[in-house]
Amino acid sequence: MRVKNSFKVVRADDKVTFNLGTVVESLQGAGLLTDEAIRLARALEKHYRQKNAKEVKLAALVNTLGELVEEAHGPDAAVRFRGQPPPFAPLKVRDEGGAEVPFSRRNLAGSLEKQGYSFKEASALARQIEQELRRGGSDLITPPELARQTALAVGARYGHEARARFEAAQGQPSELWVRQRDGVRVPYSRGILAQSLMALGLGPELSHQLAKRAEVMLWRLGERELPVSAVRASVKRLLLQEAGEEFVRRYELLRALRRPERPLIILIGGAPGVGKSNLASALAYRLGLPRIVSTDAIRQALRSLISPELSPELHTSSFTAWRAELLPSENPKPKRKRVVRGFQRQVQQLTAPLHAIISRSVEEASSIVMEGIHLVPGFIPLDGFEGATVIELVLTVSDPELHQSYFGVREVQTHSRRHREHYLAHFDEIRMIQDFCAAQAKAEGVPIIEAGNFDTLVEGAIEHILNAALAERTESPSEETLTPELAES
Template structure:
């Protein structure tokens, strides 16, 4: 423990502190001196200060004396190193919005503890930063510069995740952070997102808001600013069991796996024009927390811009008029095709567009991103399961012809006739024939069919389909890791009944 001479004061008249032989020795050690050399210089500096009988010296005067003694004890090179650095007894100033403050290893260490480091580990990082700055002779630096140096030091000592965790804390001061198990940066806790996931699990709105509110209050009452997603899930499940019962709690647990799946989800939502695929795809993506929604029409448009109509005429037609491109130019084209000719043109276009769709799916898997794809070109059987992803096909239909017509009329008003109603009405029977064919394919290949007229009902069905598929796709190891040691069955989530209804 360094000795302290109370009669000697270091600093200016406005701010002084007791002389410490230990700080002098620390400065020598930072400059590369051996412990014996550092101790010898510190003792001699103290002796000379006592002999001079001075009550106070400035940090500059102490530095000059230390350099002089070091030159005598350790040579010119060591003295130059001591002179170049910022000594341990000199203030290292931090420039903040409220003015300048001396750098404090203790303050930095306390903020580092928020990242999950133990006290001694946090102080070791802060000390390393302090030594590095002093060895470089830094006299002052900004808060941002300290944060950047701290990030680099954390990455060198502990890796990328701790660096990202510290960055989250500095950019979201005062906010709760949620940490996953994948090594990514923490995310801000959101009561709104939690409520959204509870609603998607079938929790009544009032109960969802209450559980989210109580969860937020409990987390804010804790000392930690970062909390693992697993801990949040466990707290929410306990509240749900008390509020709405164990079945809904089990559904919520599974939904969290869907939001952070072990492999990317590729949800394929097929259906003919006018069935509400776009709205349903957006709703499914919202409920499942999937950011990427892609329409097959957009893929087709990109392909059209790259391939001329002369080369692929069916690609440049609508799905229900692609058959016209197959007609003999020397013969009169009928007003309406036979079902066989209609489906021949439709499937040829589907085959062409599937090339682009397959590339999009492959890219999503490579990026580890889940995606919801919607469009008439997502015909059951054309896009097969892919390694590294969980591919979930579905088909949306409108059994009632009158309701199907009303969908076209409503869309005509909402899109200000950019998709003319008369054109769809002219080929309405062809569109219905295509739906019949898609439905037969779906039933033959065991692809779930969504045929509710309500957007909410269809979205509920779709989420249940995804939950069922996730349960069957998880490996035993993934089940234990993601769902806990307790086996989660279809009966626990009330999905068995849903599955039976989907097959009717």
């Protein structure tokens, strides 16, 4: 940069010389790659040189740079840039006495050199730490926050042992603890919070960004141990700012589903090979539900009690149950009515046991996820479960080739216990059963979810569950209760 042509950036109380590197670091902090950050920084510099500017107010410079970022990389990148302290505005550290002193990258690097890092290593760490602090969105930080960020940077570059040595030198661990309502302390986890936010329908990038910002907000409270209500309040404020009131309500609903006052019963039906088991596991994990029940397991238990002579349909696959009514000499091709009739007979034999399991769960206020081909809408009477939130879903795979490919995946997942060839030999019957289940779902008003991309499938299922829970609470406002943080405030 030619100093003779440089211009000044006017801050609130002083002027500093424009520096290309400062702008580049600010853009890198917003997530831009180095080459692109340099290009935009030079475009900004060129813009003011062409205007022969001698002085530029910091607010005007930030606005111009934000427009350049938005034009090149879209509104999300511009929001990230504007959400951090502007370039040329110094970070400040508030000491224990309340005094504010400028953050010094040089002093931080010097302290790291004293711990054995080379000048190059210490300088790189100090630069990285300043960028992370700026990404946090505030120009005022506390010593614990600075120590925590330094520990994270050391650990990321040099491993857990290096982080432990740094924390030991500081005299205390740079960890944020969350105190549950029962008094149990757990470390704050960005990953767990980000996963919860993704369950609301937010994208991975925004979810991790909000989890990180929530952590920064909590550190600024000045305490190393905080009640869980403080975490929830911070998350709700961020959701309101970045995603709107609808996602705040979804966050509340997701929490309510994980700790429900009334049991949550999720019933997942669909033909073989559409991903019912995988979806049940994902929903149970994300929603924190304790039990998963498979209708195949219930059928197997009944087989041990009822002989094949007494109930031949029970001792066959759901898609070959129609053959139980044939004579040994008969070998007709499968027809839809016959296949569906045999399937219905097997379903009807499981209806009472499945209804009993649901009833027991409701009585014990125990939430469950139940999955299986035998969960056909309209067969199990659900009218008597007013004390529970019962949600039915049916999965389908419209593309036959994609459906066939899933049996190969399942063969691998079950270590060849479920051979692909067996299912493909009866694929026509399986598709007939899928059509029947979809028709029943449509007739009963049960959501049908296309089981394509698994992440999309899980998000779609959670969307239906949250919407159903929201509709139920809207219809029964008297049953709503205060959330823990509202009750405590």
